[in-house]
Amino acid sequence: MGILKKITGFFINVFVLAWDFGLFIINILTPSLKPGHVVPAHAAGHHLTWPEYVPPKGDDSRSACPMLNALANHGILPHDGKNISFKELNTAVRQTFNFAPSFCFFVPKFSADFLNRSYWTGRFDLAELSLHNAIEHDASLTRQDAALVPDQGKPDLKLVDDLLKEATAKMPDGSPLLTIPDLSRALSKRRKDARKTNQAYSENLFHNIFGSSNSSTMLTIFGGRITDLTPMLTEERFSEQWEPRVLSRFGLTMAKFNGTVLPVEWGAKSKTAEH
Template sequence: MKLAAALSVLVGLAASNANCQIDFKNWHPPIPGDVRSPCPLLNSLANHDILPRNGKGITILKVVEALGASINVSVEIATTLGKAGLSLSANPAGGSFNLDDLNKHNAIEHDASLSRKDFNSGGDSHTFSQEIFDEYIGAFNGSTEITLPAAALARWNRVQTEQHRDPKFVYGPTQRFNSYLETVIYNLVLGNATTQRTPMEFVKIFFQEERLPFNEGWRTPQIPIDGFALSQTVLNLALLTPEKLTPFVNPSELKDFDGPHGMLFRS
């Protein structure tokens, strides 16, 4: 919390200027020498040069500043994610990480991804797979908008598909939570908070191009993405999923999000 408080002061001074300075039209796919992760959001921020475009030398402060200014993520959440990234760094003592440090199996990457192949399907579980994404999108039957109930069923369809297809499929508490978080993130970042619907066009651009769809009308969320918003949406998603889960955390009592390795549910 001391780290978060200190960062809050620093980022608070920078964020007001950063919001005005971000040019979401400044986008370029990675070039040879650039590195990327299994996370479409972090990759998108690098492609927009909001995080370092080469995907290297990312500090916790830079994560907090970038996530806060671009998509209105709270300091606490961004700090937690930055610390998680640093913990996976090849040189954590250096104070920074590269996006490809996150490519470790079962760290943030997990089986039954919405857009990546399972690790046991060839070893590359961090690069976008059009085949997997098409399977996921196919569950929406041509809808132009995604509701949370539809997203819950589509996510569960991916889990069931890989359970039958991958003989070494892993779906423990950490993988389950990261799977929920994957759907929650794109809904909170890209969705309309009033209608609680997410344009399919935005989702396709986000995953396929790893780009924030500013040119198509997306804007930075007005409602902060904080621990309560994340935990509440994860809970709602779980309740809409035909999966046997027992909640043991009340989101209304959750003060701080526990990060990618925190769990809201027991199986």
């Protein structure tokens, strides 16, 4: 059964990558969505109006991912963050953040696999996604390492503040804007600090790429805008009249996303090497 599962997984991954590349090409050939019309008409957040934000309470389950926590805090996913289906997660992420369907299948499927559950029938609590060194990893830009702070459901406000202060660019209205070099520099600093403070620190290429990927959503989905990132990273809520900054008709594909992720990771490694 193990061999069959591996073979099946291989062909699923090949299909998803082909599907993703096809959507990447289609996005190039089709007109973009108009600002103000990115979230579908039948979904929460359409016309830039989001459901009420309610902070987590009591035993509500939250993950190491601010964006997923925001979905629960706004009631787009169950507010208690529990008993969520992987297919439900797929739909909520796709409609809310305008990730491509291929992307929204791949990540929940990966999550189901590392939790040893079925993507098609399985369910999970948000906190379970913080399984160490699966998607959650050391040297996060918004969380202390799990060895130091086991509960990954809340942001570390000092780390978030350090990150937001890295922004060097400006929007036309003068508000700060995070760039690829800014994010690379922040990742490099965070990794160096984590190595010093966490005796159980672990790092490999997979985790670094995942770290750069998680961080790069700030540049793609949020456009690097500090005014939008501040409430998302500190309170895990959407700013008023927010919408995804990706206007591609079929959403942000993995192929397109890599155009941000790889320069961010390369820059982080380069800055580490300089020291």
